[in-house]
Amino acid sequence: MATTVDVPPYEVREEVRVDPGKTALIVVDMQNDFVKSGGTLVVPDAENTIPVIQRLLRLARESGMRVVYSQDTHNDDDPEWKIWPEHTREGSWGWQIVEELAPRPGEVVLRKVRYDAFYGTHLDHFLRLWGVETLIICGTVASICVHYTAASAALRWYNVIIPRDATSALNQFDLESSLRQTAFLFAGTITESGGLQVEARLEALPQVAS
Numbered sequence: 001m002a003t004t005v006d007v008p009p010y011e012v013r014e015e016v017r018v019d020p021g022k023t024a025l026i027v028v029d030m031q032n033d034f035v036k037s038g039g040t041l042v043v044p045d046a047e048n049t050i051p052v053i054q055r056l057l058r059l060a061r062e063s064g065m066r067v068v069y070s071q072d073t074h075n076d077d078d079p080e081w082k083i084w085p086e087h088t089r090e091g092s093w094g095w096q097i098v099e100e101l102a103p104r105p106g107e108v109v110l111r112k113v114r115y116d117a118f119y120g121t122h123l124d125h126f127l128r129l130w131g132v133e134t135l136i137i138c139g140t141v142a143s144i145c146v147h148y149t150a151a152s153a154a155l156r157w158y159n160v161i162i163p164r165d166a167t168s169a170l171n172q173f174d175l176e177s178s179l180r181q182t183a184f185l186f187a188g189t190i191t192e193s194g195g196l197q198v199e200a201r202l203e204a205l206p207q208v209a210s
Helices: 047-063 123-130 142-155 172-185
Strands: 016-018 023-028 066-072 108-112 134-140 159-163 189-191 196-198
Touching: 023 047, 023 142, 047 066, 047 134, 047 196, 066 123, 066 142, 134 142, 142 159, 142 172, 159 172, 172 189
Parallel strands: 016 196, 023 066, 023 134, 066 108, 134 159, 159 189
Antiparallel strands: none
16 A cells, blocks of 8 residues: 655755865766666666756866766676666776766766765765865765765765755655755755855965065
8 A cells, every 4th residue: 555755844955155175066876877768777867967967067167176976886796786787887888977977187986886985985085185074965866875975974074965956866755855864864955056156265365565
């Protein structure tokens, strides 16, 4: 018998201001297998988030914000293939990040073997090295890789922001429950991509000889 469950309310902030020097944009698993027709585990609406993530990338790049991609990566006998059909085999078309969101030179791409982008990667090392305090996390899947990356970030005391229109899920329930948990458990911030505002960075004034 089907059961209807109401998602408890959570705040969606209309405007969120970030310091680009202390913020990183994390693009989670926007790979062909999850996004494009012909992929082995296509997520509904994932392709529709591409233009939104493109705008976030433009905002990050123009403001000097750090950009990091996670790339789900599996090989023969991977135990995750006992949970899910074979996907994102290293080197395959399905493993590649979608062309529209291709990383630029200097942007970090982290290959990850589980849902969490911190697990077994150098993500925390890079963020600490860069002085990052806030993470804007987008991509797919909202209740799996986005969620566990956000949880892991919050447990390390990073400020977590999720633009919900830049995040896709297997179904609406998974999306809403994940966003509510992020706001409730992790004190994370939920917003729309258009609500993200970058604080102006003050440049050092030139010295004037007396």
